[in-house]
């Protein structure tokens with residue numbers, strides 16, 4: 001069964017569930033409505049929805065689209081399952097929104113290549129980017145692409161290397177993530193060597209065992225086990241300067257591994273807010289607080305401007 005959403009539905013939708021920022025909205029009768037709403041500049045909506053909207057904050061078309069889908073998801077409590085590029089027919093399981101009721105910019109299905117072979121990272125990126133209508137692929141989908149030697153001494157240098165190399169080889173826009181765990185008492189180690197802490201082809205278990213061993217002799221009390229995760233994200237595309245952002249997550253190193261979710265050092269990384277290890281969090285919980293989530297939030301703020309370059 002398909003239900004059509006029309007203008008007044010969308011108007012109600014926008015009046016529903018939006019939060020935190022104020023916008024002055026005049027309806028077609030000139031009445032001023034003060035509505036809590038995301039800090040978004042609705043230059044796409046006034047004529048179609050019979051609204052004159054004066055925004056107090058500027059945002060980009062992609063943020064408007066993100067908001068739009070977020071609102072639709074909130075209202076319909078469903079995730080849209082597909083976006084048909086020609087007229088932006090967004091199917092929401094049993095709800096169809098036709099663009100002629102909204103004359104929104106057409107949004108095309110987008111594929112984003114992540115320059116990683118780490119499936120744990122990829123799983124987190126897939127969850128984050130699917131909400132923006134992106135399909136995420138990684139280097140395991142393209143075995144013919146080479147391994148990029150991480151010869152950099154910093155997260156940024158390595159992320160730039162991975163993004164630039166793969167973008168030049170494919171001619172595509174590519175996102176790379178170089179991340180790691182930095183333990184205070186180890187002077188910030190393992191840092192950029194986090195993947196190879198226990199040796200070139202170390203497994204996560206071997207890296208975790210080495211971390212416990214390194215701390216066993218020196219750091220007994222919790223305040224001596226402070227640590228943070230760091231991520232630097234770099235987006236590279238042909239003819240563009242790379243976009244660089246980062247994020248960090250503070251906590252401490254546990255004495256025994258706990259939890260089955262996540263990957264890498266998650267079983268030993270205790271989140272400073274909740275006291276739970278990253279591996280004791282669900283994917284969506286971790287994707288709200290992690291270094292990668294924070295880096296992505298920073299990316300989404302800068303990405304629309306960067307795309308216009």
Ligand SMILES: O=P(O)(O)OP(=O)(O)OP(=O)(O)OC[C@H]1O[C@@H](n2cnc3c(O)ncnc32)[C@H](O)[C@@H]1O
Pocket residue numbers: 115116117118121150177178179180181194195204207229262263264265266278290292
């Ligand atoms: O280089 P790519 O192909 O992206 O994959 P990688 O696993 O080598 O990734 P890095 O070079 O960025 O090394 C980061 C290491 O730090 C650890 N790590 C990174 N993010 C993590 C997270 O969110 N939770 C747990 N451990 C993480 C994990 O062991 C990674 O292997």
Ligand SMILES: [Mg+2]
Pocket residue numbers: 150195
């Ligand atoms: Mg790596």
